Amino acid sequence: MAKRRKKPARGRLPLKGGRKRVLVVLFVPSVERDGTTPIKQDRWVDAALEMFGRVFGGATAYPKAKGIWRDDERDGVLVKDEPVVVHCYTTPADIEDPGNLAELGSFCRTMGRNARQGEVGLVIGDEYFAIREFSAE
Amino acid sequence: MKPHLDMNKIALGLRAERKGHVSAGGGYFGAMQLLAEIEARFRVPVGGGRATDPEWTERRLVPLAPRTLKRLEAITEDVRARSGVSVEPMQLAALLLEKTTEQLNEDEVKDLVTVRRRASR
Numbered sequence: 001m002a003k004r005r006k007k008p009a010r011g012r013l014p015l016k017g018g019r020k021r022v023l024v025v026l027f028v029p030s031v032e033r034d035g036t037t038p039i040k041q042d043r044w045v046d047a048a049l050e051m052f053g054r055v056f057g058g059a060t061a062y063p064k065a066k067g068i069w070r071d072d073e074r075d076g077v078l079v080k081d082e083p084v085v086v087h088c089y090t091t092p093a094d095i096e097d098p099g100n101l102a103e104l105g106s107f108c109r110t111m112g113r114n115a116r117q118g119e120v121g122l123v124i125g126d127e128y129f130a131i132r133e134f135s136a137e
Numbered sequence: 138m139k140p141h142l143d144m145n146k147i148a149l150g151l152r153a154e155r156k157g158h159v160s161a162g163g164g165y166f167g168a169m170q171l172l173a174e175i176e177a178r179f180r181v182p183v184g185g186g187r188a189t190d191p192e193w194t195e196r197r198l199v200p201l202a203p204r205t206l207k208r209l210e211a212i213t214e215d216v217r218a219r220s221g222v223s224v225e226p227m228q229l230a231a232l233l234l235e236k237t238t239e240q241l242n243e244d245e246v247k248d249l250v251t252v253r254r255r256a257s258r
Contacts, residue, residue, distance in 0.1 A: 022140055092140045101150025108151070122153065125142050129153040 020089040024056070025123035026108070028084040030064070032116040033071065035079040039115040045084050051107045052088040055100050059088035071118050079118070095124060109134045193231060201230075 026048055030041045045061050052059030064082040071077050094100055104122075112120040113134035120131040148155045209226035216224055 022142065092142055096143060096146055098150050101147060105151035105153065122151070123159055124147055125140065126158050127144050128156040128159050129148060129151060130156045131151065131153045133152060
């Protein structure tokens, strides 16, 4: 006889923390802050995917895009690069978890420091966050 | 429904600075990307005149349907109203043409030719 699937108790969500409806976007650069020295972008994309997979349960890296940003600390020089955009859907509870935020922030600072960036950009929900201080914890 | 997030708590946890709102939706985000690209790329030529992309050095006469020109005019008007960026309808046409041709891959070009051949029989 086929087993009946047990229904979740009334009022209780089957998944911890609710549905994954918060979009987190990370931009992985292709060049250093000088705009010419290439970085090991593939390595950072893989590392980002692993971090998002471990901390938030999954992510998707899209093909390279073309980007530009103005470095105001270097007389407004325009830095052109080809970033990879990584999308991760997570839950409100998971993105507000201090441990998860510490891991995400730590990853961004490591990437910013090792890849010699001026800024690492993150979009969470509908807000842009800039990480510019890359000192180790 | 839009989830309510404590952005200050997130910024603190990340040791990041809140820089402002963005829209991660489909159509609107696409429009904003277009705006950002126009603002970043268009430069006033050294000798003066209308702002343009310095890489656009070729000029061709392109026949258009009146409805296409009307649509281009409407979009550029919208861009001007939203951002204050002044872009001419044919500059927008050049930008769209450039983006589309860059995105087309070999297979899509083959498909395009096949469809045209079938249609002309």
